[in-house]
Amino acid sequence: MDEADQKILDDIERFGCSVMHIAAEDDLPPFAFSMGISKTSSAPEVVVVGLKQPLAHFVVNEYNRRVRAGEAFVAGQTSAGFIDGFDVLFDRVHASNYEEYFGYNLWLYEGPNFEVLQIVFPNTSGVWPWDEIADPWFRARQPLLRLPAEPQDDA
DSSP states (O other), X not given: OOHHHHHHHHHHHHHSOEEEEEOOBTTBOOEEEEESXXXXXXXXXXXXXXXXXXXXXXXXXXXXXXXHTTOOOOTTOEEEEEETTEEEEXXXXXXXXXXXXXXXXXXXXXXXXXXXXXXXXXXTTSOOTTSTTOOHHHHHHSOOOSOTTSXXXXX
16 A cells, blocks of 8 residues: 555544545546545545635535534535535436546445535526536536436436
């Protein structure tokens, strides 16, 4: 095990999770995801796509803090307190996205034996990525990681 892997395990033990941030590359937006929340809190892992690192890191850590305090979140639920002034929506991530987005979790859980919720946010005008009036840049900046055929409960 190398130092980076050991740091992930140490962070999980100390904080209840480790947060991995992946920088934007070409047309792919940045994203951040949790590792270890399912082990420490029996709650789904989370991912947030399209936010800059400081805010993305805060959102993932806030989720971890809240589930460790006993709060539960499920797909289709909206919640406040993650992004100032806006509700977010929790959306189930389909396992077909695990390999591309959650390599470290595949290592940690020794396979796709975990659930992930995507924390989806509206733009500053309150438009969600699935709204007809959402502009193409915003949709590309926050791809939805569910299967395309899956309906959106709150859309």
